[in-house]
Amino acid sequence: MKNAEPEHEPIPEPADLNGHFVPPPPLIPFTEPWEYELHFPRDARGPAVARTTLKAVLGAHGLGEFTDRAELLTSELATNAVRYSLGPAVVRLRWTNPVLRVSVMDPCPVSPLPLAQQYVDAECGRGLLILDLLADDWGGCSLGESLFGVGGKTVWFELVLGGGDPPSGGGAGHGSGPRCPGRPCLPPDHRPAHRDPSRSTS
Numbered sequence: 289m290k291n292a293e294p295e296h297e298p299i300p301e302p303a304d305l306n307g308h309f310v311p312p313p314p315l316i317p318f319t320e321p322w323e324y325e326l327h328f329p330r331d332a333r334g335p336a337v338a339r340t341t342l343k344a345v346l347g348a349h350g351l352g353e354f355t356d357r358a359e360l361l362t363s364e365l366a367t368n369a370v371r372y373s374l375g376p377a378v379v380r381l382r383w384t385n386p387v388l389r390v391s392v393m394d395p396c397p398v399s400p401l402p403l404a405q406q407y408v409d410a411e412c413g414r415g416l417l418i419l420d421l422l423a424d425d426w427g428g429c430s431l432g433e434s435l436f437g438v439g440g441k442t443v444w445f446e447l448v449l450g451g452g453d454p455p456s457g458g459g460a461g462h463g464s465g466p467r468c469p470g471r472p473c474l475p476p477d478h479r480p481a482h483r484d485p486s487r488s489t490s
Contacts (some may be wrong), residue, residue, distance in 0.1 A: 318350060324381045328366075330373065335366035338379045342390070345381055354388050354447050357422050361445050362390050364418055369394035373440075386449035387424075395440040397430060424448045 316322055326341050328334040339359050346355050362379060369377035373396035380391045419426045423445035431440040 316349075319385045321382070321384045322349070323383070326379045327376060328379070329376050330370055332370065334370050334377065335363050338366040339363050342379070342381065346388075349383065351383070351388065351449070353449065357447055358388065358390060361419060361422060362392070365390075365392035365443055365445075368392075368443075369396075372396055372398070387446050388449070389444055389446045391442050391444035393431065393440060393442040397439045397441055419443075419445055 324341075324345050326338060328337055339362060342358055342362050343355055346352060346358065366377065366379060369392050373394035375395040377392060377394040380389075380393070382389045382391070424447055426443070426445040428441060428443035431442060
């Protein structure tokens with residue numbers, strides 16, 4: 289005997305206090321900016337939740353081109369945040385056409401170090417190597433104590449739609465995004481050697 293299908297009550301149309309129908313808001317145009325933010329605890333399931341959320345957001349906004357790279361990079365950063373910090377983490381997605389920026393924040397102020405070439409099989413530092421290979425731009429900075437209470441850091445990466453260059457002065461890419469408070473946590477001497485050390489990490 290087959291299990292009976294669960295009965296679902298119809299979802300009522302949204303209404304105001306007077307019972308009047310409230311139409312849904314219009315969809316954000318593709319070229320308009322938007323931002324999502326996910327907070328998750330220090331839990332081994334957090335990176336998977338972050339990946340699922342990222343895929344849902346990108347799919348809903350027609351940015352499936354980014355999914356594979358963004359999912360891998362976000363998974364690396366979220367896993368590091370869960371593994372090496374002692375508190376909750378935040379994943380923030382920001383779209384400023386044609387640039388997607390994904391930032392991962394955690395309360396650990398210690399900067400991640402890049403993987404040395406002679407230790408390419410090592411686990412530690414692999415995330416930054418993948419960032420350098422797959423991201424169109426990336427960086428990081430320290431966070432002020434007001435955000436987490438004990439300080440922290442953010443590491444971000446950017447992907448450009450179509451693989452082109454982000455607009456000059458467009459608020460994303462090549463160090464033109466908002467500057468994080470505090471001292472840089474990824475100084476030039478800790479960045480991979482072939483990247484331009486003059487570029488800002490904010």
